Amino acid sequence: MSFIDLANPTRFLALVQRLLPWLAAATVLAFAAGLAMAFNAPDDYQQGATVKIMFLHVPAAWLSMFGWALMSMAALGTLVWRHPLADVAAKAAAPIGAAFTLMCLVTGSLWGRPMWGAFWVWDARLTSVLVLFLMYLGLMALYWTTEDPARASRAAAILTLVGAINLPVIKFSVDWWNTLHQPASVIRLGAPAIHPAILTPLLVMALAFALLFLTLHLAAMRNEILRRRVRTLQLMKADNA
Amino acid sequence: MNLGAHADFIVAAYAVAIALTVALIAWVALDYRAQRRILLELEQQGITRRSQREEKP
Secondary structure (H helix, E strand, O other): OHHHHHHHHHHHHHHHHHHHHHHHHHHHHHHHHHHHHHHHHHOOOOEEEEHHHHHHHHHHHHHHEEEEEEEHHHHHHHHHHHHOHHHHHHHHHHHHHHHHHHHHHHHHHHHHHHHHOOOOOOOOHHHHHHHHHHHHHHHHHHHHHOOOHHHHHHHHHHHHHHHHHHHHHHHHHHHOOEEEEOOOOOOOOOOOOHHHHHHHHHHHHHHHHHHHHHHHHHHHHHHHHHHHHHHHHHHHHHHOO | OOOOHHHHHHHHHHHHHHHHHHHHHHHHHHHHHHHHHHHHHHHOOOOOOOHHHHOOO
């Protein structure tokens, strides 16, 4: 099956049905390995055992931004190439991206309270991630409240591309402004600033969360294709009535 | 395992992550079941897509 064949929703559905069990199994295995490594990792010399929150918080933060980046690429697919699956991919990614952003915000808050003495501060990094969460909710509301999927897809694609401006703001907020949030420790120029004993479980947990995102996204895309088929059949039924 | 003085925060963070993950999996699974059920009901009423009609002899 070539890449262009995937533009056909029926072929895409067949591929997803074959892939999903394998991806689900790989996700479970990656989480088993990641959690075992995370709970056997040494405590941080400054933060103690609270560093274990990092194994959730950092992958969730990466995937919250990855979700919007994926939707931005899909938005280009909708506006420029009018790919039949581009809007399906964008719409399916929005709730998953929102959930990962919420996970990032809540776990960060629970990490911040013992380390900073506050659940929340209006710091540039925290605020820009909160803006990302609100943008996800706005996009989901747009999809749910616009009856015509074609109109919703164009409006959502434009909103997504405008919202992508927030991604570099989130990434570089810790460099551009004085923030309480620590600077980048893994994705940075030079080597990661984390000891391998903590970095390795973090990367395995990131792989597990990425597999979870991919599995859920493909399953949600399958559901969205079915929902559009249902809509088409219901319109045919209304025409025949 | 000793989670130290801030064990409550660590346990709460993992509980939230598990709850959100379970909610996402449940949303995807229940939505799939609902769409399949509606599609089946429509097909039983004889309403099918053109491509499905062309497949029939």
